[in-house]
Amino acid sequence: MDKQSKIYVAGHRGLVGSAIVRNLNTAGYSNIITRTSKGLDLRKQVEVEAFFEEEQPEYVFLAAAKVGGILANSTYPGQFLYDNLMIQMNVIEAARQSEVKKLLFLGSTCIYPKMAPQPLKEEYLLTGGLESTNEAYAIAKIAGIKMCNAYNKEYGTNFISVMPTNLYGPNDNFDLQSSHVLPALIRKIHEAKVNKKSTVSVWGSGRPLREFLHADDLADACVYLMKHCDAEQIGEFINIGTGKEISIEQLALLLCEAIGYEGKLVFDISKPDGTPRKLTDVSKLHNLGWKHSIKLKEGVQDAYNWYLDNAIKP
Ligand code: GFB
Numbered sequence: 001m002d003k004q005s006k007i008y009v010a011g012h013r014g015l016v017g018s019a020i021v022r023n024l025n026t027a028g029y030s031n032i033i034t035r036t037s038k039g040l041d042l043r044k045q046v047e048v049e050a051f052f053e054e055e056q057p058e059y060v061f062l063a064a065a066k067v068g069g070i071l072a073n074s075t076y077p078g079q080f081l082y083d084n085l086m087i088q089m090n091v092i093e094a095a096r097q098s099e100v101k102k103l104l105f106l107g108s109t110c111i112y113p114k115m116a117p118q119p120l121k122e123e124y125l126l127t128g129g130l131e132s133t134n135e136a137y138a139i140a141k142i143a144g145i146k147m148c149n150a151y152n153k154e155y156g157t158n159f160i161s162v163m164p165t166n167l168y169g170p171n172d173n174f175d176l177q178s179s180h181v182l183p184a185l186i187r188k189i190h191e192a193k194v195n196k197k198s199t200v201s202v203w204g205s206g207r208p209l210r211e212f213l214h215a216d217d218l219a220d221a222c223v224y225l226m227k228h229c230d231a232e233q234i235g236e237f238i239n240i241g242t243g244k245e246i247s248i249e250q251l252a253l254l255l256c257e258a259i260g261y262e263g264k265l266v267f268d269i270s271k272p273d274g275t276p277r278k279l280t281d282v283s284k285l286h287n288l289g290w291k292h293s294i295k296l297k298e299g300v301q302d303a304y305n306w307y308l309d310n311a312i313k314p
Contacts, residue, residue, distance in 0.1 A: 001059050001102070001227050006031045008057035010042060010091055011064030016106060016164075018171045019219035020061050027223065033057060037064075043086040045093075052094040060095050060103040061222060062088065062144075067108075070133050070203070070274045072178040077136035084140035092147050096157055103159040104226050105148050107141035109211075109239065109278050110134045111163060119281035122163075122237060131275040145237050152231045160234045162222060165241035165280050168299065169215030170306045181248060182212060182300070185255050186307050193261040200256075200263060203271035206249030211241050211279050214294040214302070224290045233288065241280035242292045258300050 001007070007024060011017035012034035024032055033055055040051050042064050066083035073080060088105065095103045112120045113128030125145070130138045141163075148159035168182040176184055185202065192200045221240045246254070252265050285291075294302075 001029075003028050004031055005029070005058045006033065006056065007059045007061070008033050008055065009061045009063060010087075011062075013171065014063060014065075014067070015167055015169060015171050015173070015215050016218060017061070017063035019169060019215035020063060020222055023216070023219040023223050042090055043083060045090045048090040048094045049097065052098040056098055058101045059226060060091065060100050061226070062091050062103060062105045064091070065106070067137075068173070068178040069180040069184065070272055073134040073137050074132075074272065081136040081140050084137065085143060088140070088144040088147065092144070092151065092159065095159070096151055096155055101158065102226060102230075103148070103157070104222055105144050105159060105161045106222070107144060107161055107163045107237065108137070109163050109165050109241070109280055110138045110275070111141050111145070112278070114275050118277050119243065119279040120239065121281045122235065122239060122284060125236070133272055133274045148231075149236055158231050160225060160229070160231050161237035162225065162240050163237055163280075164218050165211040165213050165239070165278065167213055167215050167218055168303050170303075170310070171215075172303065174307065174311050181210070182251065182255075182303065183307070185252055186259070186300075186304055187311075189252070189255050189259045189261045190304070190307065192263055193259055198263045199266045200252070200261070201268050202248065202252050202265050203268050204248065204273040205269055206247060206252065206265070206267050208248050208273045208275065209245040209277040209279065210248065210251070211243070211245045212251070212296055212299070213241055213292060214299040217292040217294050221285065221290050221292075225288070229288055235284075238284050238288070239280040239282055240285060241282050242296075243280060243282040244296070245277070245279045246296065254297065255300060255304075258297075258304050
C-alpha cells in the first residue's frame, strides 16, 4: 500500500472507520474513497458490485457493521445477524470479483466462547458455546472470518481478519439504549454531575471484566497490518487489544475521577452482565511488531473531551 493507492474505507463515519480515515490522512494517503449509507447501501449486492466495478479500489478496510452494546445486541438479534452478514458477504465477494489487492475485515472478541480460558488465544475460536447476549453478532463475525479464509484458500485472495477488543473514542455512540458501556457511563456521569444528582446507575453487578482499546490505537494497528502483514503470516485472524483488563466498577470510578463527579454508583442487577471476562492474548500482534500506545486513563480523558466538544447538543 503506497501513498497513492486507492483505498476504500467502508463505514467511515463510525468509531472505527473514522479513526482509520484519520490515521491514513495523517500518514499522507491521498486517495481514500468513502460512501455514506444513503449513497451506497452495503446490504444490497447490486449496489455494492456496481460501486466496486466503478471505483476499483486496491485496498479495502471493511469497518462497516451494525454494532451496539449489550442491550442493542440482545434486543435486535435479527438485525445484527442480517445486516452484518449481508454487508460483509457483499463487500468481500465484490472485492474478490474486482481483484482487490488486500482487504481487512473487522470482527470483535465476542466471537470467542463465553467460558473460553483467559487470556483469549486465537486458537480458541469455535471451542465452546457463545455468550447469549451477543450470539447473533458473533455468528455473523465468525462467518466473516471463515469467508475471508475460504476465499484466500479457494481464490488466492489476501483478505485478513482482525478481532478488536471493546473500543472507545471519537465518534462513539452515546445513545443510552444502544451504546457500549464506556460512552454510556461518560454520558450518565456527566449528566449526573451537571444535574447535581447524588447517584449514577451502572448496569449489572459491576464485576465483569473488560479490556478497552482507543479507536486511534485500533486504526494504527489496522493500517500497520495492512501495510506489513499478509494473510499467510496472520493466519485465520488476529486479536487487537491491550492485554489489560478492568472491572466495570473500576471503569466507572475512573470515569467519575476524569469527569469530576463525587456521587455514588448504584448497580442495577436487573440488567445483564454479559460475558464475565474477555481479555485478549495479544502475543501474536506483539510478535508481528505492533503494540498499543494510549493508556486507558489518558484515553478516557480524551473521550470525555470529545464528548464535551461534539456530542452535547446546545
Ligand atoms: O459495553 P457493553 O454494552 O458490551 O457492556 P459487552 C459491558 C458491560 O458493562 C456489561 C455493563 O456488563 C454491562 O452490563 N454496563 C454497565 C453497561 N453500565 C452500562 C451502561 O450504561 N451501558 C452499557 N451498554 N453497559 C458487547 C457485545 O458486549 O461488546 C458486542 O454486545 C460487541 O457484540 C461489543 O462484542 C464489543 O462488552 O458486554
